[in-house]
Every structure is written in C-alpha cells, then in structure tokens.
Amino acid sequence: MTDRTTAPAGRGRGRRPAEEVRADVLEAVGALILSEGLADLTFERVAREAGVSKTTLYKWWPSKGALALDGYFHAVEETLAFDDTGDIRADLLSQLLAFTRLMTQTPAGRALLELIGESQTDAELAVAYRQLYSSQRRRLAGDRLLKARRQGQIRSDVDVQIVVDQLWGAVYHRLLIPDEPVTEDFARGLVANLLDGIVPASR
Amino acid sequence: MTDRTTAPAGRGRGRRPAEEVRADVLEAVGALILSEGLADLTFERVAREAGVSKTTLYKWWPSKGALALDGYFHAVEETLAFDDTGDIRADLLSQLLAFTRLMTQTPAGRALLELIGESQTDAELAVAYRQLYSSQRRRLAGDRLLKARRQGQIRSDVDVQIVVDQLWGAVYHRLLIPDEPVTEDFARGLVANLLDGIVPASR
Numbered sequence: 001m002t003d004r005t006t007a008p009a010g011r012g013r014g015r016r017p018a019e020e021v022r023a024d025v026l027e028a029v030g031a032l033i034l035s036e037g038l039a040d041l042t043f044e045r046v047a048r049e050a051g052v053s054k055t056t057l058y059k060w061w062p063s064k065g066a067l068a069l070d071g072y073f074h075a076v077e078e079t080l081a082f083d084d085t086g087d088i089r090a091d092l093l094s095q096l097l098a099f100t101r102l103m104t105q106t107p108a109g110r111a112l113l114e115l116i117g118e119s120q121t122d123a124e125l126a127v128a129y130r131q132l133y134s135s136q137r138r139r140l141a142g143d144r145l146l147k148a149r150r151q152g153q154i155r156s157d158v159d160v161q162i163v164v165d166q167l168w169g170a171v172y173h174r175l176l177i178p179d180e181p182v183t184e185d186f187a188r189g190l191v192a193n194l195l196d197g198i199v200p201a202s203r
Numbered sequence: 204m205t206d207r208t209t210a211p212a213g214r215g216r217g218r219r220p221a222e223e224v225r226a227d228v229l230e231a232v233g234a235l236i237l238s239e240g241l242a243d244l245t246f247e248r249v250a251r252e253a254g255v256s257k258t259t260l261y262k263w264w265p266s267k268g269a270l271a272l273d274g275y276f277h278a279v280e281e282t283l284a285f286d287d288t289g290d291i292r293a294d295l296l297s298q299l300l301a302f303t304r305l306m307t308q309t310p311a312g313r314a315l316l317e318l319i320g321e322s323q324t325d326a327e328l329a330v331a332y333r334q335l336y337s338s339q340r341r342r343l344a345g346d347r348l349l350k351a352r353r354q355g356q357i358r359s360d361v362d363v364q365i366v367v368d369q370l371w372g373a374v375y376h377r378l379l380i381p382d383e384p385v386t387e388d389f390a391r392g393l394v395a396n397l398l399d400g401i402v403p404a405s406r
Contacts, residue, residue, distance in 0.1 A: 089402075113323050116379055120320025126381075134380045158401045161383050162373070162392040169376025170368035176319055176379065177337045178329075180364050189365040197400030198361045199292075 022060065025050040029067055030075025037107035038114060041068055065115060065125040069132040072112065076102060082140065088148035089195055095144075096167060096187040103175055104182050113175055138164055166194050225263065228253040232270055233278025240310035241317060244271055268318060268328040272335040275315065279305060285343065291351035292398055298347075299370060299390040306378055307385050316378055341367055369397050 028050040032041055041064060047054045061067035079098055083091040103109035119126035138161065145160035154160070167190050174182050231253040235244055244267060250257045264270035282301055286294040306312035322329040341364065348363035357363070370393050377385050 117320040117323025120316050120379065129380065130382050135382050138382050152403060154401050155403050158396060159388075159392050162389060162396055163401060165373035165376050165383075166369045166393065166396060169373045170365070172379070173368050173372025173375050176323065176375070177332065179333050179338050179341055180368075186365060189362050190369065193361060193365055193369060194397060195400055195402050197398055198357050198366060199398050200355060200358050 021050070021052055021056070025052060025057065025060075025067075026071045026074045029071025033068060033072050033111050034075055034106055034108050038068060038111040043067070063124065063128065065118070065122070066128040066132060068111065069115065069128055072108065073133050073136060076108070080137070080140075082144040084144070084147070086151075088145070088151075088153040089191060091144065092167065092195075093188065093191050096171070096191065097184060099168065100171055100182050100184070100187050103171065109175065116172070116176065137168075141168065163194065167191070224253070224255055224259070228255060228260065228263075228270075229274045229277045232274025236271060236275050236314050237278055237309055237311050241267075241271060241314040246270070266327065266331065268321070268325070269331040269335060271314065272318065272331055275311060276336050276339060279311070283340070283343075285347040287347065287350070289354075291348070291354075291356045292394060294347065295370065295398075296391065296394045299374070299393065300387060302371065303374060303385050303387070303390050306374065312378065319375070319379065340371070344371065366397065370394070 025046060029041065029046055032046070032049070043054050043057050043064065046067065047057055057067065061070060079102055080095065082095050085091055103112070115125065115129060119129045141164050142160050145154060145163055148154045149156060149158065149160065154163075170190055171182060171187070174180055174186065180186075228249060232244065232249055235249070235252070246257050246260050246267065249270065250260055260270065264273060282305055283298065285298050288294055306315070318328065318332060322332045344367050345363050348357060348366055351357045352359060352361065352363060357366075373393055374385060374390070377383055377389065383389075
C-alpha cells in the first residue's frame with residue numbers, strides 16, 4: 001500500500017485524488033469521441049492519454065460503451081445546457097439547434113447512433129446508455145420544462161417527459177432512420193408545431 | 204423451360220405467376236415475424252413454408268433484412284391503416300394505439316427495433332429499411348395528414364413530415380431508449396400535445 005504522506009499531490013507520479021483522475025479520464029474520452037467518434041476509442045489509448053492504468057479504468061467502467069457514454073455525457077454537458085432567459089420558446093430552440101449541430105456536424109453524432117443501435121441487442125449496454133446518458137439528459141430537459149410549466153409558459157396538464165420525446169426524440173428518429181434531413185428548419189418546425197399545436201387556432 | 208400450357212394453374216407443382224408466389228412469400232414472412240420475431244427467420248424456412256426455391260428468394264430479396272422488412276410491411280399494412288372518419292384527431296389516436304399495441308405486444312416490435320439498431324452499422328440494411336418500410340409508412344401517414352390539412356383540420360403552414368417524427372418518431376424514441384414506458388396514456392399525450400400545443404391557449 002502506498003504511503004500517501006510520501007506522495008506529492010498534483011503533478012508527478014504521486015497518487016492523485018480519485019475524483020481528479022476520474023475527471024481526467026472523462027475529459028480524454030469526451031475529447032476523443034467529439035473529434036474522432038468511437039472507432040479508435042480503446043481502453044489502452046484512454047489509459048495512455050489520461051495517465052492511468054487499465055485496471056483503474058476497468059474498475060470504474062466495465063465496458064467500452066459505459067466509458068464512452070460517461071465521457072460523452074460530460075463532454076457535451078456545457079454544449080447542451082439549457083438557457084434560462086425566461087422565454088421557454090427561445091430557450092428550447094437554441095438548445096435544439098445546438099443539439100442538432102452536435103449530432104450532424106461532429107463525429108459524436110454517429111457515435112451516439114451506433115451506441116443506440118448496438119444497445120438494441122446488448123442488454124448491458126442498454127442499461128449503461130440509460131444510466132450514464134439518456135436518463136440524465138431527460139432529467140435536465142424535464143427540469144427546464146417543469147420550470148416553464150410553473151411559470152405558466154406550458155399548460156399545467158402537460159406531461160413534460162412526453163415533450164422530451166416530441167422534441168429530442170423526434171430528432172433521434174430522423175437521425176436513426178434518415179428518410180428526411182435534420183436541418184435548422186426541422187428544429188424550428190418541431191418547436192412551432194409542439195408549442196402552438198398543429199390545428200388552426202379557431203378550432 | 205416449362206411449357207406453361209402443360210402446367211395446371213392454382214394448386215400443384217405448376218409454375219404460378221410470379222406475383223402470386225411473391226405474395227405467398229411475403230405472407231409467410233410476415234406471419235413468422237408477427238408470431239416469432241426475427242430469430243428463426245431463415246431463407247431455408249421461408250422457402251419451405253412458402254413452397255419456393257431459395258434461389259427465387261435470393262433473386263427478389265438480397266438479404267434477410269430486406270426479406271423481413273418487405274414481409275413485415277405487408278403483414279402490418281392493414282393493422283396500421285389510417286381510418287378516415289373525417290376527424291383527424293380520432294383517426295390519429297386510433298392509429299397510434301394500434302401501432303403502440305403492435306410494437307409492445309407482439310414479437311414484431313422487438314424485430315423492428317433490432318433492424319433499426321443493426322441498420323446503424325449496416326449501410327445496405329439501412330437502405331432496405333428506408334426503401335421497403337419507413338419511407339412507405341411515412342408516405343401513408345403523410346397522405347392522411349395532407350388530407351386533413353386540405354380540409355382545414357391542420358394549419359396550412361404545418362410540414363406534415365415533421366408531424367410524423369413528433370408522433371410515430373416519438374414512440375420509436377421511447378421504444379429504442381426505454382427510459383419511460385410506451386402506454387396508452389403516452390399515445391393520448393402525444394396527440395393532445397401536438398394538436399393543441401403545449402402553451403396555454405391565452406398566450
């Protein structure tokens with residue numbers, strides 16, 4: 001067992017606090033997925049780039065999928081953060097535009113779709129996907145929507161989790177089954193349709 | 204070459220019209236997917252059950268995925284048909300309820316999700332999925348929605364293909380990433396949110 005009093009903190013080969021090591025790993029993984037996607041993401045490479053042992057990685061993340069999803073969640077947390085300008089329409093649209101750009105213009109989009117694809121026949125990955133990524137994204141979107149509901153900007157009888165499926169879920173649908181393109185007009189149409197309804201106002 | 208005048212039509216081993224053979228194959232494949240899913244769907248079994256040669260099957264369907272999707276499309280055509288009672292709200296809801304039942308209560312649901320999953324890393328299957336299944340389903344839904352738009356039941360500025368993503372796409376999203384359940388209330392919420400909008404009417 002290492003005597004921690006002899007190991008200098010901070011730089012060097014001393015033992016760093018676990019949370020710091022963990023953050024370094026997640027940062028390395030996130031950067032890799034955003035720039036290259038999943039293909040070259042390996043435990044070996046992450047261990048080398050983050051300066052940790054493979055044993056440590058496997059202790060925290062049992063599979064490449066879990067490692068990828070945890071790193072990805074943290075990498076996009078800021079990009080996908082919700083504004084709170086007080087106007088739910090504007091805030092939803094700017095978040096959706098950031099989300100569609102991320103999914104269509106970085107290698108991360110393809111990576112995420114492949115993880116969703118693989119999770120259809122890999123039960124362990126499906127659990128990791130929900131625990132490390134989608135349930136947290138759902139919660140963040142739900143929080144912003146619930147606040148708007150409390151402020152009277154969304155009808156009080158609306159189930160905000162259904163809204164999540166009708167905005168972000170609709171984008172995932174078009175990405176996973178690309179019969180139609182994911183464009184800025186698409187994002188604007190999603191928000192307009194759902195906020196204003198598609199039946200004429202007079203009805 | 205078989206002399207068709209010597210081959211009796213109908214039952215027996217004579218040459219049947221290609222369209223009839225094709226319909227028999229699609230029926231056999233569809234029944235198999237609806238009752239058992241994809242696992243035991245093989246060219247051998249379909250050839251045996253539909254009474255055709257494997258060569259014929261491969262001539263028409265280059266892959267198991269293409270065969271499955273074509274059979275599935277035809278098997279669910281009637282179940283997923285759109286009513287036209289003149290009330291788009293009622294017709295959308297009854298179709299969505301039939302769709303969610305099919306996806307959650309028959310082995311076909313899992314089969315379709317696995318095909319979507321596999322198509323994320325199989326470009327040929329992705330093309331087959333769109334050509335043999337999703338683009339046709341999109342067209343059928345679009346036709347019913349466009350009729351409602353012409354009748355003034357949907358706003359004239361609404362892109363009906365975006366509506367497809369916000370109803371059926373929202374269901375696929377919940378099925379593919381099952382953080383939340385696909386229930387009858389979910390289907391009702393989808394229709395209510397989208398038709399009426401989620402902002403208070405007074406705004």
